Amino acid sequence: MKLVEPALKPQLASTFNVERIRADFPILKLKVGGKPLVYLDNAASSQMPRPVIDRLVRYQTTQHANINRAVHYLSETATSEYEESRRKLQCFINASEDREVIFTSGTTDAINLVMHGYGRKFIGAGDEIILTTLEHHSNIVPWQMLAEEKGAKIRVVPINDAGELLIDEYEKLFNERTKFVGVMHVSNALGTINPVKHMIAFAHARGVPVLIDGAQAAPHMKVDVQDLDCDFYAFSGHKLCGPTGIGILYGKAALLERMQPFKGGGDMILAVTFEKTTYNTIPHKFEAGTPPIAAAIGLGAAVDYLSAIGMDAIAAHELDLLNYATEQVNRMPGVRIIGTASMKAAVLSFAIDGVHPHDVGTLLSQEGVAVRTGHHCAQPVMQRFKVPATSRASFAFYNSMAEVDALVAGIRTVQKVFS
């Protein structure tokens, strides 16, 4: 990773008009305790731009009805807008067919769908599932539940001191009992970008399907599921400038068709008698009950918004932010960055000597700076680095260099209070 020289900073910033983008986000005008909000908790949830808010309002005020049911005007409108949103998501991740895009309630729900739909059908006693030390609890716990139920075994890819996966060790974990791989694209706790394309190819050469937890990747880089050749790709809407309660599971059609349904109910059936139910085709087979229609349509508007800016431009600006923040924080005595992978997304986990992360979080909040403090739902990562918790600044494309300066000034204030 090449660090950006400070002298180059204004020049680079001028190619990406962050102030114009910020004007789209009403919440960024907030003041917290009299200070301007500096929102650096984007890995937890991102903020929503005006076009997405407006889309939700337009849906609720002029288009809402239940979908896939009645023949009246509003129901047909809502159904067609919902399916249009599915096609937008298909384009966003370059899936080959829209029926490979399943609306879920989020990444966690998507992973649980794969565990129930694929895992419970195809993974049995003695089989092995490969996960990594970096995983979020949402890509650990479902597989532990499956392993316990089936008598399967979980194998874990270790990491080095920079927070990078040891790929040699990953490759050594494979054997004839390996039946599944689950790996995150980008670490939420450390920012590490994992070499998932290579990992997928390696698993496929051994006939093993791979699920990618893309919760932290989809908002920050161009994702092409066909290029990756992943079998499943999961991500959440609310980290992508969309609403909460909506997420995506991409799955290869041939796999989705072989899977059993996750939830039973309305919409996921073709015909029901008390003797037998015939399941609907994909993606509807996995969308039981009335989905969060407004949220799904809002997510469609969110990916329109992001695509108009361009995921490559977003990634470039965020890399500038990360490099600038890394350089500034590295200069501060008594502050240690945790997670120093050569390929990183704009996540800066750090520890301040002698100050507990929760005190850091409260004191930074006083300065208007919102960071996450805690174990980031990744306790194995914390155990690996022998810390109970970290403070984490996670950037989005609407963050500015001035906000990095505010973070640095906030860290100095924390150090002064505890000096």
Added chain:
Amino acid sequence: MADTKALYQEVILDHNKKPRNYGRLGNASHKAEGHNPLCGDHLSVTLNLDGERIDGIAFQGESCAICKASASMMTATVKGRTRADAETLIQEFRDMAIGKLDLNGHHHLGRLAVFAGVRDLPTRVKCAILPWHTLHAAFNSIASTSTEAEDDLMHAPIGNA
């Protein structure tokens, strides 16, 4: 928003830096471990009861400044007092932390009122309460307790930490 800066007052920072009664009593008559699974804070409280009087008390653990200062000031306050006095303080401290106590009314908290600011920080309430929670568990011979323990007498909904 309340003035949260007020929470990190000199007295709290001082107790965090130089905690009183830090360590473990070797021959404790009562002891308990307290955990806050939401943030990973944990501490032990060991004490000796001479009849009803707290003869000695110590705490040890890994925690944030609010929790450590609360533990330090707790041990300094209850040492030499009776178990009944300590239980009264436990109740009053907890009520203060969740905003139920009228600080202008009659209470026994004295300098412990410096923690009143946590009532405006729902995510930090449990940090301040944990040592008191653990002391209560020690008195009642509950070896291990948690801020999330449903069956504990101290447990009550206190915001989403």
